[in-house]
Amino acid sequence: MSFTIATWNINSVRLREGLVCRLLTEEAPDVLCLQECKSPVDKIPLEAFKALGYGFMVARGQKGYNGVAILSKLPLEDVGDMDFADLGHARHVAARLENGVTVHNFYVPAGGDVSDRAVNEKFGQKLDYLAGMRDWFRDSRPEQAILVGDLNIAPREDDVWSHKQLLKIVSHTPVEVEQLGAAQEAGRWIDVTRQDIPEGLLYSWWSYRAKDWDAADKGRRLDHVWASPDIANAAHGSRILRAARGWEKPSDHAPVFATFDL
DNA sequence: ATGGTTGATAGTCAA
Numbered sequence: 562m563s564f565t566i567a568t569w570n571i572n573s574v575r576l577r578e579g580l581v582c583r584l585l586t587e588e589a590p591d592v593l594c595l596q597e598c599k600s601p602v603d604k605i606p607l608e609a610f611k612a613l614g615y616g617f618m619v620a621r622g623q624k625g626y627n628g629v630a631i632l633s634k635l636p637l638e639d640v641g642d643m644d645f646a647d648l649g650h651a652r653h654v655a656a657r658l659e660n661g662v663t664v665h666n667f668y669v670p671a672g673g674d675v676s677d678r679a680v681n682e683k684f685g686q687k688l689d690y691l692a693g694m695r696d697w698f699r700d701s702r703p704e705q706a707i708l709v710g711d712l713n714i715a716p717r718e719d720d721v722w723s724h725k726q727l728l729k730i731v732s733h734t735p736v737e738v739e740q741l742g743a744a745q746e747a748g749r750w751i752d753v754t755r756q757d758i759p760e761g762l763l764y765s766w767w768s769y770r771a772k773d774w775d776a777a778d779k780g781r782r783l784d785h786v787w788a789s790p791d792i793a794n795a796a797h798g799s800r801i802l803r804a805a806r807g808w809e810k811p812s813d814h815a816p817v818f819a820t821f822d823l
Numbered sequence: 824a825t826g827g828t829t830g831a832t833a834g835t836c837a838a
Contacts, residue, residue, distance in 0.1 A: 572830070573829090576830070597830095599831065625830090625831050626836090626837070671838055673838090683837090771828090772827085813838085
């Protein structure tokens with residue numbers, strides 16, 4: 562059995578219902594994980610997605626901020642959520658497919674502007690959230706699992722447009738990269754995107770603030786697909802749909818895909 | 824060092 566999973570920070574699922582439908586129609590992943598839905602679960606436009614064959618959804622939401630949803634053509638079982646760092650935010654939800662694979666959908670805190678927890682509480686919360694992930698994966702090591710989402714960190718030098726210029730910019734500071742690495746190592750997670758595309762610049766996010774995001778191309782790879790080591794070798798075909806960043810009224814993130822043959 | 828844009832929501836806060 563082969564299935565394709567995609568992850569996309571949609572930055573309001575209600576405002577961009579049409580873009581989600583376009584992705585489901587044109588790319589037709591079996592499973593689509595969304596972040597920043599910015600919607601209570603009961604206000605997600607589920608009927609439109611159902612009409613396209615996505616009859617299953619597992620989601621967590623809150624008014625105005627955060628929110629994660631897993632849309633699927635394949636049956637899903639809700640297997641819960643975690644609230645690392647006790648933020649009370651809808652930033653994680655997990656679902657199990659009938660083939661036994663568990664999908665974790667994460668929206669890691671962005672962390673504010675200043676990379677110093679002494680003066681920026683949000684940066685501390687981001688580090689604490691990642692420490693919570695690390696401890697959880699260490700205590701219950703993932704198997705038959707896929708982790709996707711907006712992790713709000715670009716770990717590698719070739720995951721950003723300028724390593725040197727971003728070293729003090731939240732999303733690429735050494736302390737964040739180290740903390741993300743600790744969470745990844747604790748779960749023995751394999752970075753599927755980089756397993757498939759080991760070399761070269763790779764971005765999934767471009768700021769709204771650039772005059773011409775495409776020409777400037779000052780991107781970062783904030784969105785990730787990881788797999789537990791027992792299924793990582795089944796992954797292939799990773800890609801980032803950069804074109805979606807140029808759709809009308811776009812999200813500032815592009816969807817990331819991977820296919821698993823299991 | 825600052826500004827630049829977008830979204831939810833109704834004056835800012837978050838990204």
